[in-house]
Amino acid sequence: MRELDVNHSIGDAETGLTTLIEMIETLSATRTINEVADVVRGAARRILDADGVAFVMRDKDLCWYVDEDAIGPLWKGKRFPMDQCVAGRVMKSGRVVVCPDIYADPDMPHDAYRPTFVKSLAIAPVRPRDPIAAIAVYWARPYDPPPEVLRKLQVVARATASALESGRLNDYLAASLEHGHFLLRELDHRVKNTLAIVQSITRQTLRTTPSPEAFADVFESRILALSQAHELLTRRAWGRPQLEEILQRTLATFADDVAGRFEVQGPAVAFSAETAVSVHMAIHELIANAARHGALSTPQGRVAIEWNVDKATAPGLLTLIWREQGGPALSGPPTRNGFGSKMVHQGLARDLGGQAVLDFAPTGLVFTLRAPLSERMSLAA
Amino acid sequence: MKTARVMIVEDEALVAMMVEDMLGDMGCEVAGSFGAVDAALAWLRDHPSPDGAVLDVNIGGEMVFPVAERLREQGVPFVFATGYGDLPRAGFESVQVLAKPINAGALRLAVERFRIG
CATH class of the missing domain: 3.30.565.10 (Histidine kinase-like ATPase, C-terminal domain)
Structure with missing residues (x-):
């Protein structure tokens, strides 16, 4: 297992460039986490020529395997404690983790991988400074991904981060707009109620003044x-x-x-x-x-x-x-x-x-x- | 024409006082005037049914519908009086709504129907 800094520059992407651009374009139209996950899992698998991709979100102290695209079942829908899960470690450190041979690495939780096809992996954080998600890429053979594959993985992670951000912004705007409408209705109600009180004061004052x-x-x-x-x-x-x-x-x-x-x-x-x-x-x-x-x-x-x-x-x-x-x-x-x-x-x-x-x-x-x-x-x- | 006994449910005390006066001016008797849903339901349990009712919809955050339900069971005609333009009132879509501030003429027409009923 080795760790890489996220911030070194991304070179010219070669193979899979078209898929990468298409993914970014498709992501720009996504609105929800599930839509983002759906686009990323398939595109990332093709771009990185992997046997499986999992989209993992941070859910407080848990890693949540939101979605996956793989040759065999992984952990879709499951939640694991952050420190018992490699994706959790990635989301805590904000650094990419690469493991070319899981069973040769004593730091890896072997039992977690045994029911699956996974023999090697690379996991990148989404928004490295304050990770909210991770993209995990798996291969069914021992494999040491070359630097260009890892760079593409980081591009995918960056595009995912901005898609999730704009999804959040979109939710926030929709909620603000809804709140604005609520306030207008409430104001209408309060104005009418206050006018009814003024109406009452008018009538009662009229009754009792000479x-x-x-x-x-x-x-x-x-x-x-x-x-x-x-x-x-x-x-x-x-x-x-x-x-x-x-x-x-x-x-x-x-x-x-x-x-x-x-x-x-x-x-x-x-x-x-x-x-x-x-x-x-x-x-x-x-x-x-x-x-x-x-x-x-x-x-x-x-x-x-x-x-x-x-x-x-x-x-x-x-x-x-x-x-x-x-x-x-x-x-x-x-x-x-x-x-x-x-x-x-x-x-x-x-x-x-x-x-x-x-x-x-x-x-x-x-x-x-x-x-x-x-x-x-x-x-x- | 017989004197209609009318019930009022309205959480805004000043508005309730006005409705009481308006009904009095129209020759009605205020059978009971309540600022809370519970108090109105309790009164309906131990008193003879009124001839009609004027109900605010939102009573201090609580919906008046349990009172409306009870009145309907007892065959008592009623109207809503509300400052909300578009409050959902499932099951009571056909009930007349008086806007606030209250138009005395509209209230008079409603009361006239209580007398016939």
């Missing part, structure tokens, strides 16, 4: 909140926004002195994209209400927002309490249920499969939400 001026104010503030909710989603690439960041974003809109006005405390809780929008809109309504009628309508009013998760029973239960203090004394619940209280009850609580209570206590509004953890609301790492 004049066009009041409508414009309240509607704009809700659309801005919706826009903020989307900004958070985009920042997380439609991942899972956290309660804390939703609060920080919404609170800042209504109070310059967030730290002085709010006390926010609780473990990291994250929401699915859709639920995050409901949470955002519900909190927006609570804050807008506090600014109009509650604790934020006076200079000394404060809001404490605290939550915890009781893990005693699976899947865990979240309790969130929003407590307003220092605002004007309340004289009980409002006479009619506005969008805000609907958003909290029919929106948030329904979305999370929990319960919401709005208590218009004389000292200030207390909002309590109890809901089980789920895919829509989970503890964040």
Whole structure:
């Protein structure tokens, strides 16, 4: 057995040149590994005047005999550990291996060859710097292939490498294109869903505002909140926004002195994209209400927002309490249920499969939400 | 004309609130409004069949089809309301689809058929 460097120059190919050119031309039209293997096995056998050719791919720690063209069966479809297989050694070292007489060479795994016709071989790596495959050529007699045969083998290996590369590029482009189409469909869906939310906000705002001026104010503030909710989603690439960041974003809109006005405390809780929008809109309504009628309508009013998760029973239960203090004394619940209280009850609580209570206590509004953890609301790492 | 009792399955809370209002304006009673497939199926098990249903198709990543299947078994007419233009709905190709945002006129026509049914 001897090893050769792959990178010495390839001289003029003589015999089999036409077959070699035809092979390269045919390879340029291949798209899949199987197509490449199919072209290479037959062409290589003719070009190198061999009794058998195997196309071997690296499959993590295994050598995979993808295809073969030979006078007798070899190992087609089988997988062997890299270090128990000569093709595996070639793919690890990136060097051509030649063995003119297998049974005279103590380094060769004789048992592997005994069931076959193989007496001599030459194996070349495909993409020597980082081998992804190997082309193995076998003869049924002891044979020391001359340098021109080995050079042709290396040309075959190079052509195979570029065919596999373009196959990969082709797969990658097809997948990118498909992903692009998927994103467009998804965008279409999300735009329509968002428009449906805007439609809902429009109708509900219209129901509860007495004049066009009041409508414009309240509607704009809700659309801005919706826009903020989307900004958070985009920042997380439609991942899972956290309660804390939703609060920080919404609170800042209504109070310059967030730290002085709010006390926010609780473990990291994250929401699915859709639920995050409901949470955002519900909190927006609570804050807008506090600014109009509650604790934020006076200079000394404060809001404490605290939550915890009781893990005693699976899947865990979240309790969130929003407590307003220092605002004007309340004289009980409002006479009619506005969008805000609907958003909290029919929106948030329904979305999370929990319960919401709005208590218009004389000292200030207390909002309590109890809901089980789920895919829509989970503890964040 | 009798009051139609209509079921809603819609995961987007704000959209559900609007559909509830629209149905209310059309003189329907909202029999039940659910944001999850499981909750809708559980409700159908222990309540009398509604007269009709408005179903979003993708409910938080889950397909609404088990609910549609159950309604069909119970002979309850229903429509889909979805923002997806071309969602596969094997076995329900003949069911009417309302696009989102929802056209109140189209919803009214659908509800009228619930009343006849």
